[in-house]
Amino acid sequence: MQNNTENTVPTNDSVPTPSERVTLVLGATGKTGRRVADRLRAAGVPVKAASRSSDVRFDWEDSSSWAPALDGVHAAYVTYFPDLAIPGADEVVGEFIETALAHDVRRLVLLSGRGEAGARRAEVRLQQSAADWTVVRCGFFSQNFSETFPEPIQHGILPLPTGDAIDPFLDADDIADVVTAALLDDRHIGELYELTGPRLLTVTQVAATLSEAIGREVMFVPMTKEAYAADISEQGFPGEVAQHIADVIALALDGRNARTTDDVERVLGRPARDFVDYARDAAAAGAWDIRVPSNV
Numbered sequence: 373m374q375n376n377t378e379n380t381v382p383t384n385d386s387v388p389t390p391s392e393r394v395t396l397v398l399g400a401t402g403k404t405g406r407r408v409a410d411r412l413r414a415a416g417v418p419v420k421a422a423s424r425s426s427d428v429r430f431d432w433e434d435s436s437s438w439a440p441a442l443d444g445v446h447a448a449y450v451t452y453f454p455d456l457a458i459p460g461a462d463e464v465v466g467e468f469i470e471t472a473l474a475h476d477v478r479r480l481v482l483l484s485g486r487g488e489a490g491a492r493r494a495e496v497r498l499q500q501s502a503a504d505w506t507v508v509r510c511g512f513f514s515q516n517f518s519e520t521f522p523e524p525i526q527h528g529i530l531p532l533p534t535g536d537a538i539d540p541f542l543d544a545d546d547i548a549d550v551v552t553a554a555l556l557d558d559r560h561i562g563e564l565y566e567l568t569g570p571r572l573l574t575v576t577q578v579a580a581t582l583s584e585a586i587g588r589e590v591m592f593v594p595m596t597k598e599a600y601a602a603d604i605s606e607q608g609f610p611g612e613v614a615q616h617i618a619d620v621i622a623l624a625l626d627g628r629n630a631r632t633t634d635d636v637e638r639v640l641g642r643p644a645r646d647f648v649d650y651a652r653d654a655a656a657a658g659a660w661d662i663r664v665p666s667n668v
Contacts, residue, residue, distance in 0.1 A: 394418045394444055395555055396477070398430055399451035403515050404483060407548030408449050408555075415556060420445055424453075432464055438471050447479035447555055448472060452494070454613050455620050456485055462493035469501045478504045479561075481554045483547070486511040486566060487628040488620070495564070506554040507564040508547065511629045512621070514569070514650045515544040517582065518659035523607065525586075526660045530579045531593045533600035533618045537575050537625035540568035540632045543645040550639045565635040570644045572630060578647065585651035586660050597622050 395412055399405035400421035409419045422430035422441045430441045432453055442448070450468070452461055465482075472480060480503045485491035491509070498505045517525060524531050547567060554560040573581070579592040595603070597618040605614035636644035654660070 392418075393446040393556075394420055396420045396422060396428075396441055396445040396448040398422055398441075398449060399453060400426055400428075402451060402453075403513060403519055403544045404547050404551065405449065405451055407544060408551050411548055411552040412555065415552070417556070432468075435467065435471070438468060439475065442472055442475040442477050445475070445477050447481070448477055449481050449483070449551055449555060451483045454616060455488075456491035456494045457488040457620055457623070458490060458616060461490055462497055465494045466497040466501075469498055469503060473502055478502070479555070479558075480504070481506045481508060481551055483551070484509040485620075485624070486568075487624065499564075504558070504561045506560045506562070508551055508554065509564060509566045510542055510547055511568060512539050512541055512624050513544050513547070514541045514647055515654075517578075517651075518654040519544075521604065521607070522659055525582060525590055526662050528588060528590050529593050530575070530582065530590050531595050531600060531603060532575055532625065533595050533597040533622040534575065534625040535594055536592070537627065538572050538630040539575075539625055540570070540572050540629070541578065541647050541650075542567055542569045543647075543650050546636050546640070546644050550636060553639055560639070565639060566633050567636050568629075568632045568644065570636075570646055571632065573647055575625070581648055581651050582655075582660070585648075585655040587655075 395417055397405050397409045397419055400409050401423045409421050412419050420428050420441065422428040424431045428441055429437050431437045450465070452465055456462070469480065480498060482495065482498050482505065484495050484507050486509055495507050498507065550565060550567060575592050579590045582590040601615040601618040604617060605611050609617065
C-alpha cells in the first residue's frame, strides 16, 4: 500500500471534493452496505443508497435498474447478491462494470469472497477493465451469527454445515472501515485487500466465546449441507438461496481460508477486531436475547 501521509482527498480544481463525490452503495440494507453508507455520510459524502427495496432501486436481475442508479454518481461500492460464487455472477458483474464506465463512473470498490473461484473471476473482470478499482476480499463475517442466523444461537445451538473448522472470523465493521477508506482515498486504487480477523478460531471456540458473552451455553452442532439448507429454508430463505448459502459456508470453512493477513491493519493503522470483542458487544446489544412472542 502506498504512503498515507498525504491529504486523504486531493484538493486541486480537477478533482471533486468529498461533498461532490456522490457514492452509490449497492446492497445498502445489507451487513456491509449500511455500515459503509453510514460512514460515508458521517464523512460528509453524499450517498445514493440502493437495493431492491430502497427508494433508489437496484436489482442485479433487472439491468434496466442499473443506469438510473448510476446517474449522477462519482463512485460505487459493489456488492453482489446473493454471492459472487454463484455461476454466471462474474458475467453479470462484468456487464455492470461496463454500464458504470459508460456512465462515467470509474471508481469502483468490489466486495469479493476468499477462496471462491467465481469471486476471483469477477475480480479479474474488474481488474482488466478501465475502472479505477479496489478489491476487498473477505471470508466469513462474524455478524452472520448475530444478524443473519441469530435464532438458533438464542436457543443455545450453533449449527453449521462443517466439522470443527478453523477460520479467522472477520468483523463487518472492519470491512466497512476498509471500504470507506478505499472510496475516500484514491491511493487505494489498484489494490487488492484480503481481510481477516486477527487470529484463527475453531467453531468450537466460537461457540465457547458466544457462551461466555451471552451467559448461557451455546453448543456447536455440525450438519450436512443438505440438512443445513433445509433448516435455514424454514427460516424464510428460498430453497435455491438456502442451498447456495449452505454450499458457500461449507466452502469457506473447509480449511482453505485458515490463515490470517495484516491487511486490515495496513489500511486502517490498527489491528483487526477480535471475535471476543464482537461477541461481547453483540450480546450487550441484545442480539441473542430470547424473543417472547407479543401475543403470549
